[in-house]
Amino acid sequence: GENVGLHLPTLSVQEGDNSIINCAYSNSASDYFIWYKQESGKGPQFIIDIRSNMDKRQGQRVTVLLNKTVKHLSLQIAATQPGDSAVYFCAETSNAGNMLTFGGGTRLMVKP
Amino acid sequence: KAGVTQTPRYLIKTRGQQVTLSCSPISGHRSVSWYQQTPGQGLQFLFEYFSETQRNKGNFPGRFSGRQFSNSRSEMNVSTLELGDSALYLCASSAKQGYGYTFGSGTRLTVV
Numbered sequence: 001g002e003n004v005g006l007h008l009p010t011l012s013v014q015e016g017d018n019s020i021i022n023c024a025y026s027n028s029a030s031d032y033f034i035w036y037k038q039e040s041g042k043g044p045q046f047i048i049d050i051r052s053n054m055d056k057r058q059g060q061r062v063t064v065l066l067n068k069t070v071k072h073l074s075l076q077i078a079a080t081q082p083g084d085s086a087v088y089f090c091a092e093t094s095n096a097g098n099m100l101t102f103g104g105g106t107r108l109m110v111k112p
Numbered sequence: 113k114a115g116v117t118q119t120p121r122y123l124i125k126t127r128g129q130q131v132t133l134s135c136s137p138i139s140g141h142r143s144v145s146w147y148q149q150t151p152g153q154g155l156q157f158l159f160e161y162f163s164e165t166q167r168n169k170g171n172f173p174g175r176f177s178g179r180q181f182s183n184s185r186s187e188m189n190v191s192t193l194e195l196g197d198s199a200l201y202l203c204a205s206s207a208k209q210g211y212g213y214t215f216g217s218g219t220r221l222t223v224v
Contacts, residue, residue, distance in 0.1 A: 034213065043116075043202050043215035044155075089155065091213075098168050099145060100204075100213060102155040 008087060010107045019077040019110075023090030023103045028071060030092035034100070035064060035075045039086045047075070047088075077108075085110045114139065116205050116216035124222045130191040133219045137184050137205030144186040145213070146178060149200040158201075161186055193223045 013019045025033065031052035036044035050057045050064045050073075057064050063076040073090050087107050091100040117136040125131050137144050145160035157170040161180035178188040184205075190197055200220050204213040 032211070036215070041217075043118075043217045046212070046214060049212065091155075098143065098160045098162070099157040099170065100147075100155075101157070102147075104154050 008105050008107045010109060012109045012111060013080050015080060015082060015110055015112050017080055019075075019080045019084070019108060021075045021077075021088050021106045021108065023073040023075075023106075025071050025073055025090065025092045025103070026101065027092060027094065028068075029094050030101075032093050033064070033066060033073055034091045034093075035062075035073075036089045036091060037084075037086045038089060038105075044089060080108075080110050082110045082112055084108060116203055116214055118201075118203050118216035118219050120219060121217065122220050122222075124224060125193050127193055127195060127223055129193050130189060131193060131221060132187055132189045133201055133203075133221070135186045135188075135203030135205075135216060137186070137203075138207075138214055141205035141207050141214075142184050143206045143208070144180055144184060145204050145206075146186070146188050147202040147204065147215075148172070149202055149218070150198075155202070158188065190221075195223050197221065198223045 034049040035047040038044045048059045048062050048064050055066050061078045065074045087105045089105045090103040093100050119134045143162045146158040147155050149155045159169045159178050164180045175191045180186045200218045202218045204215045206213045
């Protein structure tokens with residue numbers, strides 16, 4: 001996959017545990033944030049998004065938390081499954097812009 | 113509905129050649145953006161098109177260009193290929209600015 005050889009932070013969790021993946025974003029003007037999951041050989045897959053007027057948003061088994069004060073974003077995955085193993089990217093953009101700025105990614109490994 | 117379609121999936125070119133990659137966005141999406149993904153640099157924005165107009169361009173040399181057609185399909189072209197252009201090229205479409213970017217599976221370009 002694209003991330004072979006890239007030194008990515010790795011989070012290793014046991015199947016069934018909860019996972020928390022963190023991201024520090026760079027632009028205080030960013031007002032829209034997305035988490036993507038990328039499996040080997042595939043493009044990034046949308047997981048969940050959040051706008052800056054919220055600090056928490058929940059999806060199915062996933063929750064995104066946004067702390068604008070410290071420019072920090074986190075993705076929580078409940079009851080992590082082997083199929084959750086992938087590289088996770090946060091991305092930011094602003095309503096005035098039309099490009100995504102991506103974080104470096106975190107590799108999640110789920111041990112059965 | 114069909115997702116974002118990128119063709120071809122794989123491509124091998126020789127240094128100095130040029131290449132054209134194609135992206136068909138989700139039906140009804142008028143914004144198409146392109147990203148380059150490499151192990152060393154991660155995901156980087158190339159350019160974005162809306163209604164056949166380039167609205168934003170990333171920090172890439174002039175060898176990288178693109179266009180969008182009236183049916184929203186987009187192409188990107190890289191001329192005078194260099195070894196460092198080897199990457200996964202990803203296309204994303206969105207229905208409106210600053211919202212819900214959906215990625216294709218990418219075109220893996222190898223320059224030899």
